[in-house]
Amino acid sequence: MTDPSKRIRLNSRSNTLKATFTSPEKGDAFFRLYWSTPDYGNEPIPPKYLKHLPNENLAKGKALRRGRQLAAEHRCFKCHANDAPVKGMPELAMDAPAFEGIGSRRGMDWMADWVLNPKKMRPSAKMPVMLHSSTAEADARSIGAYLGSLKSEQPPKSVSVDSDGISEGQALYKQLNCAACHTLEEEPAEKAKLAISQAQRKFGQAGALSAFLQNPQAHYKWIRMPNFVLTRKEANSLAAFLFSKSTPTKAISKNYDASRIAAGKKLVSSQGCLNCHSMNLENSFSVAAISDLTKGCLAGSPEGSSAQFDFTSTELMALRLFMKKSMASLGQASLTEFALRQTADSNCRNCHDQMESVPPFEVLGGKLKPGWAEKLLLGTLNEKPRPWLHARMPAFPARARGLAKGLAMLNGHSPVTPQEPPVDTEKAKVGRKLVSANGGFFCFSCHAIGSLKPAQVFDAQGINLAKVGDRLLPEYFRRWMSNPLRVDPQTKMPAYFNQGQSALFDILDGDARKQIEALHHYIRLGSEIMPPDVPGQ
Incomplete structure (x- = not known):
């Protein structure tokens, strides 16, 4: 860490900051900006307090990044494969739902409607409209029929949509905060959220939805739906609740004849589906390299057989700018920007x-x-x-x-967990004394310590201290222990140190830094940690 600047007085409003950074000749370097006061030690300056003046280059850079992101998330280079590098931007590896066995996982008519117009089904959809002629609806039904015929060897297990399951599923819906990404039927539609109202039509049966909830990534690795590691019982209950909140829709068809299925198979092979969706079927679709940025998919109003993404004028401008100026950046992988996206x-x-x-x-x-x-x-x-x-x-x-x-x-840290020196057993012994109830901070009143359970938990149970060393960066642990409320104003954890001093003057001369260091060596023992002695036991 570099030496701090001279002490300065900040104005009550805006302050101009200038930071100069010189990269080392060898090795990686990481930049973190701190501030401190006589009362509080070094802490990162919260991003909400930092602003910058707009300028033309920043605006251009933002547009280039937006175009790059749009190109990746719309899978442009699944079709225009010759225009993209083999490795680079992580999102270039994004897949799409696999077709093998999809007829057992999705409703036939829902798939047909989706193929016909994805954005009508979900405003945030990235999949384009690929069928444009007067036979588009019939072609979509044929594709739906073919996909619906692709059954898995093990069909989903039956799930009963009963009152008990619905009640338990409703509680899970709330506990898991499903409303962060989804909207129930009676709630106002939000473009950024996925409506539950389509659940019955999309999955066909509650068992298929339950199987999906247990492992959303099984057939689509890059799906946005996260995996909550639900038990089968939990997934069944949640599926029952979601089905109870979705709109039952009379199916247009139950089965199609062999000729329609064959027609659908041919369309899947020829319309570009297999450029994104995996399946053991010959792909007869191909497109030319990107040459004219005002035609094809990038035209304001795509004509003919071009994919129609329904891009806004701002999105088209960003895409064209990126493809003209910054295509080479696809070969680069910036994990900071990946994390932001x-x-x-x-x-x-x-x-x-x-x-x-x-x-x-x-x-x-x-x-x-x-x-x-x-x-x-x-x-x-x-x-x-x-x-x-x-x-x-x-x-x-x-x-x-x-x-x-x-x-x-x-946050200015290495992407690899830093190596730490061996645990100092003498310091760890002092740490054990500090967590005890006999002349220590009585940490196990709220925290478990290895096999020792917390003694006096009310509404503020803390994590098992034996699990902390593997989780927390050393710098964060020291800052947290120095003053928890400075890190998280909502925490129930009290502060035990003030201006570098501890109330336990008889241990390490009451030096807060030394006591926190001893505590850190103690918690780093992990599974080998020895809990403190308990009075009366």
Whole structure:
């Protein structure tokens, strides 16, 4: 860490800051901007306090980034494959729902309507309209018939939509904050949210919806729907509730004859479906390289057989600017920008800045060790850090590594969990004394410590201290212990130190920094931690 600047007095309004950074000759460098006062130690300056003046280059850069994002999320290079590098921007690997067995997972008529006009079904849809002629509706029905004929070997298990399941599912809908991304039938439609009203028509049967809820990524790795690791019983109950809130729609058809299915198969092969959707079927669709940025998909009003994405004029401008000026950037992978794009697309702030007991979004990259955060986002942790909370953090497997690394880098930290020196056993012994009830802070009144359960929990149970060392970056732990309320104003954790001093004067001379260091060595023992002695036991 560099030396701090000279002490300055900040105005009550705007202050001009100038930071000069010189990159080292070798190795990676990370930049973090702190401030401090006589009362509080170094802490990151909250982004909400930092602003910049607009200028032409920033506006152009924003448009280029928007065009790059639009090109990736609309899968432009699944068709125009020769225009994109093999590796680079992570979103170039985005897939689409697999077709194998899809007839057992989706309703036939819903698929036909979706193919005909995706944005009519979901305003935020990225899939284009591919059928334009006078036979478009009939062609869509044929494609729906063919896809509906693709049954899996193991059909979904039956799920009863009864009152008990509906009641339990309603409670789960609230606990999991499903409303962050979805809207119930009686609520006003919101473009950014997906309506529950289509559930029956989309999935056909509650069993198919339950199977989807248990593993949303099974047939679509990059789906935005996260994995809450639901049990079968939970998924059945939630499916029952969602079906009870969706609109029953009379099916247009039950089955189609062989000729219509054959016609649908030919259309799937020839209309570009297989450029995005995986299936063991010959793909006879191809397009030319991008040459004229005012024609084809990028025309204001696409004609002929071109895909119709219904881009706004602003989106078209951004796409054309990107494809003219910055196509080479597709070969680059900036994980900080990936994290910004994907946390916005995944609605992370709808939970992290809205729900009680859920940590604020801004601190995550500077709080969690990237390796642990990746396991959390993959859904591979053996247990929840806070099993007593109803809220649960879902998994985003396809995005996990990029998010974990990118969030750390956004906060000026290494994307790789830093190596720490070996645990100092003498300091750990002092840490054990500090957490005790006999001359210590009595930490196990709220926190479990290894096998020792918390003694006096009311409404503020804390995480097991044996689990903290694997989770938290050392810098965050020290800042948190120095003054928890400065980090999270809603926390119930009290402050034990004031202006570098501890109330426990007889331990390490009451030096807050040394006591926090001892506590850190103690919690780093993890599964080998020895709980403190309990008075009377």
